[in-house]
Amino acid sequence: MANADTTYTGHETSGSLEYIEAAERGDLPLLPRERLWGFWEFTYANSALAIATWAFLIGGAVGLFVGPREGIAAIVIGNIIGVILTALPTCVPAGKYGVEQFTMLRSQFGPNGSRLVYFLAVVFLTMGWLAVLSMMFGRSIDGLTALVSGGEAAPLGPKVMVAAIGAILLTWFIVAKGPTSIKFFNMVISPALVLLMGWMMYLILSHHSFGELMGMKALAPPFEDNTLNFIIAVEVNLAAGFSWWPYIGNLGRLTKNERTAFWPNIVGIFGAAALGEVVGLLGSVALGNSDPTIWMAQVGGVTVGVIALGFVAFANVTSMANILYTSVVGLRQIGTSAIRGLRWDVLLFLFCIVPLILVIFYPTMYDGFFIFLVWTSALNSALAGIGIADYFFLRRQKLDLRALHGDPATSAYRFAGGFNPIGIVALVVGFVVYIAVFNPQTLESAPAFKYLTASLPSCFAAGLVHYVLTRIFARGRGWGNYPRG
Amino acid sequence: MTENDKPWARELERRIKIYDEIEAQDSWQGRMTAAHYLGLLGLTALLVAGFWIWGV
Secondary structure, X not given: OOOHHHHOOOOOOHHHHHXXXXXXXXXXXXXHHHOOEOHHHHHHHHHHHHOOOHHHHHHHHHHHHOOHHHHHHHHHHHHHHHHHHHHHHHHHHHHHHOOOHHHHOHHHHHHHHHHHHHHHHHHHHHHHHHHHHHHHHHHHHHHHHHHHHOOXXXXXXXXXXXXXXXXXXXXXXXXXXXXXXXXXXXXXXXXXXXXXXXXXXXXXXXXXXXXXXXXXXXXXXOOOOXXXXXXXXXXXXXXXXXXXXXXXXXXXXXXXXXXXXXXHHHHHHHHHHHHHHHHHHHHHHHHOOOOHHHHHHHOOHHHHHHHHHHHHHHHHHHHHHHHHHHHXXXXXXXXXXXXXXXXXXXXXXXXXXXXHHHHHHOHHHHXXXXXXXXXXXXXXXXXXXXXXXXXXXXXXXXXXXXXXXOOOOOOOOOOEOOEOHHHHHHHHHHHHHHHHHEOOOOOOEOOOHHHHOOHHHHHHHHHHHHHHHHHHHHHHHOHHHOOOX | OOOXXXXXXXXXXXXXXXXHXXXXXXOOOOOOOHHHHHHHHHHHHHHHHHHHHHHO
């Protein structure tokens, strides 16, 4: 049979259109013929997501620990491993079954466990990024006005705070209007960011030869041990790669099959993010400041600085709109009836309250944003490990769609009270292993960190615990409909 | 199940049966094969080893 979903009649009555829309929202599995993206469409879509202003920030953070040569190596090594370990348990099953990512997660954590993971992994991550990017908006505006007036930028001043609050409210307003306005910004901003990166690279290379750049030193290495500094830089990039975990599965389900769901991540997410980070790294080290809103003001004089900062400010709003929209759509999918009953604009505003509080009371979060990024990896790396163990090794790449979409009260994936205690224990073990190996807050590490990083042991430990405990306990209790033998 | 839920349940079942049919006939298009996973492993090893040697 050429294509098994040929039984689909194609008579798109209002009823079937309604179901197709429901499937696109994630309420039903998408059929292969309903999925829109081939290899290049998905590559463009996830490149557009990856080419964002946070790439400049992450590149700048890498420049604090190591020079450009080691930094480029850390960016490639950390991102390729992080992106692959993230895309395997999210995009491969999504490309096979067309199932929404947090619906699929019921097979690992149960319906209520899936909600818990959503709150831990998506809500907190998105709130943190909204705060950081709004502060970047504020600092861009502050830097821009300082350039025009000839004054000094004040990164912790009231102007930055007011502009950051304005950025969050503007994002709320745009997203409240619906997805059409976001699509428009994406179509313009992503290609323009590529041009900006090329322009910045040209300006940097016109002042320094490639050899000079590669010989430069790190801005503020925290330890005398260069290997330790390098591994921290790798860890920051592993965290960047793992930080796609909450987002890419739901993009992968729009692709035609497993291969088109997986491989474009290597070109798009890995390639585009690495490119942006390298520009951020070179700019920060060459101009002596890890903050892109500072070095962009210095790289090419007043006119270039004003254009670059003005553009970066509004590119931040686009990135913020993307993650806010995606997260709140997901929140309505997995949320209780009380959450789903809230008006769209009210729910969006409630989501923005924590970022607003962070902007007002914790403005220094921006300067240590990589600490927040690395904390998220303690969770995301464990989630990736559990996903790989569950989907590839325990379920042998087969999911029960009736259990995923059926009544949670009677579903084969109900586990115990809607939670899979084994998955939760594995998640906690992965988190604890991470913190035991590397403390993101203080950068203190166990001796093993220099050889293993922290994300990889966390990913492996969580996966191993999930696998072993499931083999021992889940079968006897009939939990989770795991295959026998 | 209410009367309103029945069409939804039928649509869900129709979609699941399509996937059951693909599974029964083992006709997954664009499946990741062992060769893909080996290629992925090779690519990762190449990038990690290559940039480690170059950068450190």
